[in-house]
Amino acid sequence: MIKVAICGVGLIGGSLALCLKDRPGYHVIGHSPNPASVQKYLEREVVDEATTSLQEAVQDADYIFLCVPVGKLESYLQQLKELSLKKGCVITDVGSTKQSVMQSAEALAIEDVYFIGGHPMAGSERSGVEAASSHLFENAFYVLTPSANTPEEVFAGLKQLLELTRAKIIRVDSALHDDIVGAISHLPHIIAVALVNQVASYHEQNDLYGRLAAGGFRDITRIASSDPVIWRDILTNNKEVLLHLLKDWQAEIDRFVKMLENGDGEAISAEFERANRFRSGLPERRKGMITSLFDVYVDVPDHPGVIGHIASELGTQQISLSNIQVIESREDVPGVLRLSFRNENDLERAVQVLKQLSYRVHF
Numbered sequence: 001m002i003k004v005a006i007c008g009v010g011l012i013g014g015s016l017a018l019c020l021k022d023r024p025g026y027h028v029i030g031h032s033p034n035p036a037s038v039q040k041y042l043e044r045e046v047v048d049e050a051t052t053s054l055q056e057a058v059q060d061a062d063y064i065f066l067c068v069p070v071g072k073l074e075s076y077l078q079q080l081k082e083l084s085l086k087k088g089c090v091i092t093d094v095g096s097t098k099q100s101v102m103q104s105a106e107a108l109a110i111e112d113v114y115f116i117g118g119h120p121m122a123g124s125e126r127s128g129v130e131a132a133s134s135h136l137f138e139n140a141f142y143v144l145t146p147s148a149n150t151p152e153e154v155f156a157g158l159k160q161l162l163e164l165t166r167a168k169i170i171r172v173d174s175a176l177h178d179d180i181v182g183a184i185s186h187l188p189h190i191i192a193v194a195l196v197n198q199v200a201s202y203h204e205q206n207d208l209y210g211r212l213a214a215g216g217f218r219d220i221t222r223i224a225s226s227d228p229v230i231w232r233d234i235l236t237n238n239k240e241v242l243l244h245l246l247k248d249w250q251a252e253i254d255r256f257v258k259m260l261e262n263g264d265g266e267a268i269s270a271e272f273e274r275a276n277r278f279r280s281g282l283p284e285r286r287k288g289m290i291t292s293l294f295d296v297y298v299d300v301p302d303h304p305g306v307i308g309h310i311a312s313e314l315g316t317q318q319i320s321l322s323n324i325q326v327i328e329s330r331e332d333v334p335g336v337l338r339l340s341f342r343n344e345n346d347l348e349r350a351v352q353v354l355k356q357l358s359y360r361v362h363f
């Protein structure tokens with residue numbers, strides 16, 4: 001029996017638990033110091049067992065996953081150093097930054113125990129065990145940052161375990177990880193939050209701002225609804241990288257200021273062309289990391305019953321929708337529906353059905 005302890009069974013910890021629980025040969029135990037959380041893990045049946053005692057959770061565990069906010073990782077490692085752990089046990093984390101936790105683990109160096117940093121690059125703006133799903137990591141990248149002295153067979157063991165999530169496991173140096181993820185995930189979260197707050201200030205003066213905000217605004221600001229504590233920790237932890245990225249961002253904004261001041265329409269269209277070229281070359285429908293899961297956009301006429309019609313046609317074909325959202329909701333124009341599916345197969349079948357029904361679909 002492989003015993004897996006999960007400390008912090010939220011969106012990520014809960015999704016990992018769901019990937020492992022119910023597999024023959026695996027036993028998943030959840031931990032939180034908070035009795036109400038432990039109760040919730042059990043009620044929701046995401047773990048086989050749950051306890052408020054860290055010692056009980058990690059005793060005899062083969063793998064210990066730390067799935068708490070990045071700012072709590074060091075104190076968890078310190079606590080683990082004081083407890084009795086199974087010889088050869090592997091501790092890993094799921095934090096969105098990797099350099100600081102690698103440094104903490106190296107400084108603490110627990111005897112006969114290995115630490116390998118981890119970051120599943122999938123998630124969402126939602127949080128808590130309520131949002132957990134065993135499908136969350138499918139086809140996403142899962143970064144591992146072993147240290148120079150991690151034995152190859154220990155790395156291989158963790159990789160094999162994580163393959164049960166159906167993620168693509170890749171090994172990346174922790175500093176490079178923080179540079180890249182800073183640019184493609186942390187900076188976009190800052191931009192989304194700053195943009196929402198800029199508009200929120202205008203809205204305080206005139207609520208037409210919020211009422212008209214739709215389509216593009218909602219699309220690029222989805223991630224501004226992410227959990228404040230999780231993101232406080234991520235940003236403060238990747239401070240140096242982000243300060244550098246924000247300087248570059250300021251330079252990008254300044255270039256736009258100049259182009260507008262100079263009325264340089266050609267330069268502006270060149271910016272859009274360059275962005276379009278790069279974005280079109282990105283892998284499609286990659287999970288998490290800003291792009292959505294398995295989504296399709298459908299242009300719909302503005303008449304009652306159209307949403308019900310689409311949902312029932314898909315239902316007839318046994319295609320399950322995981323989410324449906326009206327993106328453009330003005331009363332006088334056709335709208336756009338965003339339909340989300342749990343997997344690529346459902347998405348592709350839905351697209352066929354929608355096309356047969358003469359709906360215009362786009363990604």
Ligand SMILES: NC(=O)C1=CN([C@@H]2O[C@H](COP(=O)(O)OP(=O)(O)OC[C@H]3O[C@@H](n4cnc5c(N)ncnc54)[C@H](O)[C@@H]3O)[C@@H](O)[C@H]2O)C=CC1
Pocket residue numbers: 007008009010011012013032033037067068069070072094095096097119120121122123124125126127128129227230234
């Ligand atoms: N949200 C996302 O999309 C992604 C998050 N991550 C990383 O995963 C980790 C967990 O994030 P989520 O699952 O999104 O958050 P979450 O809020 O859904 O879950 C966090 C869990 O940690 C527990 N927790 C919070 N403070 C604690 C404390 N002081 N002591 C013990 N337990 C505590 C909470 O009760 C909860 O079970 C973070 O380090 C985050 O950077 C990684 C990939 C994606």
Ligand SMILES: O=C(O)C(=O)Cc1ccc(O)cc1
Pocket residue numbers: 095096120121122123124125185223288289290291292
């Ligand atoms: O929702 C999205 O698009 C995300 O970007 C989710 C996300 C959040 C934090 C991570 O460390 C990885 C992925």
